[in-house]
Amino acid sequence: MMLKAVIFDLDGVITDTAHLHFLAWRSVAEEIGITIDEDFNAELKGISRMESLKRILRHGGKEDAFSDKQCLALAGKKNARYVQSLASLTEASMLPGIRELLADIRAAKVKTGLASVSLNAPGILHALGIASAFDFCADASRIICSKPDPEIFLAACEGLNVRPEEAIGIEDAAAGVEAINAAGMLSVGIGPGLERAAMQLCSTRELTWNRLTDFWTSRTVSIRNS
Ligand code: B16
Ligand code: MG
Helix, strand or coil: CCCCEEEECCECCCECCHHHHHHHHHHHHHHCCCCCCHHHHHCCCCCCHHHHHHHHHHHCCCCCCCCHHHHHHHHHHHHHHHHHHHHHCCHHHECCCHHHHHHHHHHCCCEEEECCCCCCHHHHHHHHCCHHHCCEECCHHHCCCCCCCCHHHHHHHHHHCCCHHHEEEEECCHHHHHHHHHHCCEEEEECCCCCCCCEEECCHHHCCHHHHHHHHHHHHHHHHHC
16 A cells, blocks of 8 residues: 555654643643643643643642633633743754655655644744645644544544545654554654554654655555465
């Protein structure tokens, strides 16, 4: 089977905004008497804004302390601070190897998609100067079920007009790898703790077009022979 598309997660795969998310959440959490650290923040990778807030409130034993309206205001405050910090992003904020990979995929005439749950994804791609490198970006505001549900990866496949089994998905979060697997795509995990990924890499430095195509070919051959 031919590889027809590569679908990327954004935060942690294309650029690293996890620390900026952390700083914004930490300041909002402190104001309501909850302390979070970087280890806890790692659990919020790939998790939507409102679900992240729920987890922070649960972590601080305050899950029932705020009304829906107050929760929306807290999430809005966090987002305003986060968006302000995004001004520090430049074209140099891409993770290593990603710019070359996007160019190589384009040269091979394979489609590229984005499956990020971040509502700020379009602005981030623009700040990085790579909005035109994607053939289709799934719209996070239309997604009902968060990762690990496959919905956002399936939406990206549909938008690219490819079948999930013709596509590779790349993620840095366990929930994201689960979503790719559940979609029926081939999963690549970046970073530790992603044993459920079909191929695990330590960093985006290792994520080259040659490696992806070798992996795709070897998987296709072993599926044919099994
Ligand atoms: P926003 P990804 C995710 O991005 C982040 O990993 C996660 O920490 C964040 O809460 C989520 O986006 C929502 O972001 O508040 O900007 O809508 O990994 O799916 O690219
Ligand atoms: Mg991510």
